[in-house]
Amino acid sequence: MASLPTCSAAELTPLLSFTANATAAADYICNRFTATSDKFTTTTYAIDNTYLLFSAYLVFAMQLGFAMLCAGSVRAKNTMNIMLTNVLDAAAGGLSYYIFGFAFAFGGPSNGFIGKHYFGLKSIPSAVYDYSFFLYQWAFAIAAAGITSGSIAERTQFVAYLIYSSFLTGFVYPIVSHWVWSSDGWASASRTSGSLLFGSGAIDFAGSGVVHMVGGIAGLWGALIEGPRIGRFDRSGRSVALRGHSASLVVLGTFLLWFGWYGFNPGSFITISKSYDTSNDYYGQWSAVGRTAITTTLAGCTAALTTLFSKRLLVGHWNVIDVCNGLLGGFAAITSGCAVVEPWAAIICGFVASWVLTGCNKLAEKCKYDDPLEAAQLHGGCGAWGLLFTGLFAKKQYVHQVYATGRPYGLFMGGGGKLLAAQIIQILVIFGWVSATMAPLFYALKKLNLLRVSKEDEMQGMDMTRHGGFAYIYHDEDGSSHPPPGFTMRKIEPVSASPSPNHNTMNIVV
Numbered sequence: 001m002a003s004l005p006t007c008s009a010a011e012l013t014p015l016l017s018f019t020a021n022a023t024a025a026a027d028y029i030c031n032r033f034t035a036t037s038d039k040f041t042t043t044t045y046a047i048d049n050t051y052l053l054f055s056a057y058l059v060f061a062m063q064l065g066f067a068m069l070c071a072g073s074v075r076a077k078n079t080m081n082i083m084l085t086n087v088l089d090a091a092a093g094g095l096s097y098y099i100f101g102f103a104f105a106f107g108g109p110s111n112g113f114i115g116k117h118y119f120g121l122k123s124i125p126s127a128v129y130d131y132s133f134f135l136y137q138w139a140f141a142i143a144a145a146g147i148t149s150g151s152i153a154e155r156t157q158f159v160a161y162l163i164y165s166s167f168l169t170g171f172v173y174p175i176v177s178h179w180v181w182s183s184d185g186w187a188s189a190s191r192t193s194g195s196l197l198f199g200s201g202a203i204d205f206a207g208s209g210v211v212h213m214v215g216g217i218a219g220l221w222g223a224l225i226e227g228p229r230i231g232r233f234d235r236s237g238r239s240v241a242l243r244g245h246s247a248s249l250v251v252l253g254t255f256l257l258w259f260g261w262y263g264f265n266p267g268s269f270i271t272i273s274k275s276y277d278t279s280n281d282y283y284g285q286w287s288a289v290g291r292t293a294i295t296t297t298l299a300g301c302t303a304a305l306t307t308l309f310s311k312r313l314l315v316g317h318w319n320v321i322d323v324c325n326g327l328l329g330g331f332a333a334i335t336s337g338c339a340v341v342e343p344w345a346a347i348i349c350g351f352v353a354s355w356v357l358t359g360c361n362k363l364a365e366k367c368k369y370d371d372p373l374e375a376a377q378l379h380g381g382c383g384a385w386g387l388l389f390t391g392l393f394a395k396k397q398y399v400h401q402v403y404a405t406g407r408p409y410g411l412f413m414g415g416g417g418k419l420l421a422a423q424i425i426q427i428l429v430i431f432g433w434v435s436a437t438m439a440p441l442f443y444a445l446k447k448l449n450l451l452r453v454s455k456e457d458e459m460q461g462m463d464m465t466r467h468g469g470f471a472y473i474y475h476d477e478d479g480s481s482h483p484p485p486g487f488t489m490r491k492i493e494p495v496s497a498s499p500s501p502n503h504n505t506m507n508i509v510v
Helices: 007-016 020-074 076-106 132-149 158-181 209-226 248-263 285-315 320-334 342-364 374-393 394-401 418-447 454-461 462-467
Strands: 492-495 504-507
Touching: 020 076, 020 132, 020 209, 020 248, 020 394, 076 132, 076 158, 076 462, 132 158, 132 209, 132 248, 158 209, 158 418, 209 320, 209 374, 209 418, 248 320, 285 320, 285 342, 285 394, 320 342, 320 374, 342 374, 374 492, 394 492
Parallel strands: none
Antiparallel strands: 492 504
């Protein structure tokens, strides 16, 4: 909303010379005008904060999506374990981000590397940030930690989750978000002091790099250092599928994540009641929010359909799990440029993201890398593609509206290679930073015997050995030599009760 002009009693008095007391009349009119202007200002703050809070609630709902997706993607004997880690990501991440993370990320004025104000939300609210902004950024931070938990699922000690989750949300992730999203960050496209990276700054509007690459690369190192799950590769090195136990939970989690992404991407505008001062009164930031929701949708849908048909050609059947992962890969990729590209470009983003995910999965299999949720491939690989995509397809008009006039834009849109160069730098720096911080942490946990559970615990399932019992009664198909206590449900089979072909009975084996 454009600010209202100020009222000056001194300028207004001569115009009221026909009245008996022009000065008093001018003062009265200006006081009324100022009160109305203040009311509009507070209303604008209320609208923007309500919008941001609603977006934060949507992003937080993604934690439920992560939990359902993770639960369905692991074997039933580890369901309680992976669900508990998702709760832990939110709980431990909440405290660490409150005490340290938010200050490191947005505590300006500061240097280009790390923030240094607002520890424990001191001096919040301020003219710059309100409580709603913290809540929104916390939801992003725990999303990064949730990504990592999927990579190391089914074989990681609970204490390791507690340590890495607090470290990631309290230090590693906030530093990257400071670089790219803070007004002081050295790579930020919103930087207000100092020179911009390649005169552009790195555009990562909602976090293909800041969130998805950080979580994916952290998970990559965790899974590499831990090694694959028992039975994931046979003695000859061939891949053995250890399928998750519930496609229903995977689909439920995917739809919840899809729903939450409408807070993740459009919500990253932070405000909605901003005019772009164009000749069209109906066009403003509210229009850009709607466009961002559309680009997000189209990228995900295209990636899902591309994965559906490519998998049909490659393996000969339709696989809902692969389609869900392809959909999420499209979302992870479009997250960087969702606000600065045309809807038709989002279709290209989703199409390529599907093949990036397929290629990363093939490479992981050849390297004997085991990631139960394909998290490193999906979020790391597709997130990196999303940053490159933005450097290629960002539109001049949208870049100037969202960031500033005169900025470089996409290479394929005629804007030169400066933005693309900044995007490449962001990819390299994120990979280097996360590797330099998270790899030593996971390696130290391994040396201290705090990272991986014992072989016996892994074979029997952590629900029983570490969490007091299974999530529900089941019959695991992996042929475990440690059957669960109590009743185990097996499939119902027809049993012939007589030679007559028309007389069969059903026998339930428990």
